[in-house]
Amino acid sequence: MPTRARCSLHRSRAEAGLAPTASGRSLCAERGSQRPPAGQVLRPGPRVAPASAWRWAEVMNYSHFITAVSAARKASPIRLLTELMQKSPPSVISLAGGAPNPNTFPFKMATITTGDGTAVNIGEDLMKRALQYSASAGIPELLSWLKDLQKSLHNPPTANYSxxxxQMEMCVTTGSQEGLSKVFEMLINPGDNILLDSPTYPGTLAALRPLGCNIINVPSDQYGIIPKALKEILSRWSPEDVRKHNNIPKFLYTIPNGGNPTGTSLTTDRKKEIYQLARQYNFLVIEDDPYYFLQFDKPxxxxxxxxxxxxxxxxxxxxSKILSSGLRIGFLTGPKPLIDRVILHIQVSTMxxxxxxxxxxxxxxxxxGEKGFLEHVDRVVAFYRDQRDAMLAAADKWLKGLADWHAPAAGMxxxxxxxxxxxxxxxxxxxxLQKEVLLVPGGAFNIDSSVPSSYVRASFSLSSPAQMDQKNSIFSSNFLC
Known part of the structure; x- marks a missing residue:
């Protein structure tokens, strides 16, 4: 790279707002009494103990994680202008923006009725706004509602950090897949090491492969990632490697609840161990949790x-799993310096x-309200719990002795x-397929899809209990006997 270009990219990292971040024991102790109380519905998660003595440092320097391309991104002046106009009073007359005149739009108003009878009314004024450009991070009222939800459900320690x-920050994405893709673009250089537990969601693998990273498979079982196996993998790097950030894994990716395709859910104790290893070896954790709201048991x-x-x-x-998959609403939560970077990636793609x-x-x-939302979630969970039980009953009836499986605690x-x-x-x-039984071969979920797999993934989201029984019967009698 020419000297001038190299200096420019180096300078852009400092200009990107990626200052070192206080963390660890001292910050935890300092901020502990300021955290908001837990929500009334779910218990907050346990705090973790300090990491080992040779932990990399007591700071988070996010510039170690982002790529030079991501660090070089600047906020779009036009996008900032859009956000400014949305905060301005109606009396402001703008000759600046390139937004189309909403009076030319053919849609005027709409009323949407939900299954419980709730009517969502979008009048003419609101419709004009609904059909116009908006802020890249998400509309303010949705972001505010989501932040309150995250604080209530998860009680993040970072919620009250500066x-x-x-500090905890959020943005709305066009489905969680877009959020993941932008995060990967922000973090991964060719040759970087990343950790995940395979088999995993093919959409994740499809997003990762073209980026040229080294995907390191972390062994797992019916309870998710095995911390002992993760620790063994990480032992390849010394404390000095961690201190110098010498090609240590940048992040660990996992689906912690109702994993796709395995249906596995990480135990709380394993999460604590994994988080401690993340602190010790200074890598990020990407918690991809689309099935969080489809956990079958409480708390x-x-x-x-x-x-x-x-x-x-x-x-x-x-x-997608609890309101609508076609509406494409996902949301990212994480440290503000990184979420702000993701928003810059959104600005130049979907906007x-x-x-x-x-x-x-x-x-x-x-x-x-949150109460009504969680009541809706409970109804959805009850449906999928019954579906799971019907699938387990059909498998037990037709596949016993021919196949093995574990009952999923979440997911589909x-x-x-x-x-x-x-x-x-x-x-x-x-x-x-000739017998009209469609399952997904297990190889589709491997890091290398050409590696043979003796597994299949069966979804219980769409079929009726009678259909599950029928298809398991056909599968058993025609192919497994």
Whole structure:
């Protein structure tokens, strides 16, 4: 790289607002008494003990994590102008913006009725706003509601930190997949090491592979990532490597509840151990949790976000499984210096999530309140719990002795290991499909999809109990006997 360009990129890191962040024992002790009380519905997560004696440092320096390209991104003046106009009084006359005149839009008003009879009314004035450009981080009323929800459910230690100390920040994304993609773009250089537990969500692998990173598989079992195995992998790096940030893994990615495809959920004790290792080896934790609201038993599991005294957790949430998958509403929570970077990536791609979708969801959530929202979640969970039980009953009836599985504690999937079959690819794509039984071969979820897998993923979200029984019967009698 030419000297001038190299200096420019180095300078841009300092200009990006990525100042070192206080964290660890001293900050935890200093801020502990200022944290807000836990919500009334779910218990806050446990705080973690101090990391080991040779932990990398008592600061978070986010510039170690972001790429030079991400550090070089600057806020769009036009995007900032859009946000300024939205905060301005109606008396302001703007000759600056390039927004189209809303009087030319064909849509004038709408009323949306929910299953419980709640009516979401979008009148003419609100419709004009709904059809217009909006802030890249999300519309203010939705962001405010979501921040209150995160504080109530997770009680993040960072919620009361100052912005330069890794204060909790949020942004709305076009589904959690967009959020993940932007986070990966922000963090990964070719050749970087990252950690994840495979098998995992193919969308994650599809986003990671083109970035040229080294994906290190962390062994897992029915309770998620095995901390002992993670510690063994990390032992490749010495304290000196960590201090110099010498190619240590940048982050660990995991789906902690109802993992796709395995249905596994990380235990609280394992999360604590993993977070301690993250502190010791100075890597971030990407907590991809689209099935958080589909946990079948209460109290819901404490999250990495609830344990994050350092500001090293980036959490993705989604309304796809509980409100609508087509509305494409996800949200990111994490330390402000990193979330602000993500927003800059959004500014130059999608610009913002659909304003109409955000306003519709915000109107509904404001009418429901947190209590009404969680009551809706409980109804959704009850449905999927019954679906899971029907799938387990069908599997027990038709697959016992032919396959192995574990009952998922969350999510939509049953991960089935077929006995006596080394690879399910041909079994599913050719034979089973001819009998109109569609399952996903396990190899699709491997880091290397060409590696044989004896597993299949069965979803219990759409089929009726009778259909589950019928398809398990066909699968058993035609292919496994």
């Amino acid at each position: 912005p330069d100390q890794g 819901w599991a404490p999250t990495f976000l609830s344990m994050d005294v350092d500001g090293r957790v980036i959490r993705t949430d989604s309304f 913002h999530t659909s304003t109409f979708t955000q306003l519709m969801i915000a109107q509904l959530l404001q009418q429901w 999937f049953l991960w089935i290991k077929i006995k006596g079959v080394s690879d399910t690819q041909q079994l599913i794509t050719e034979k089973a």
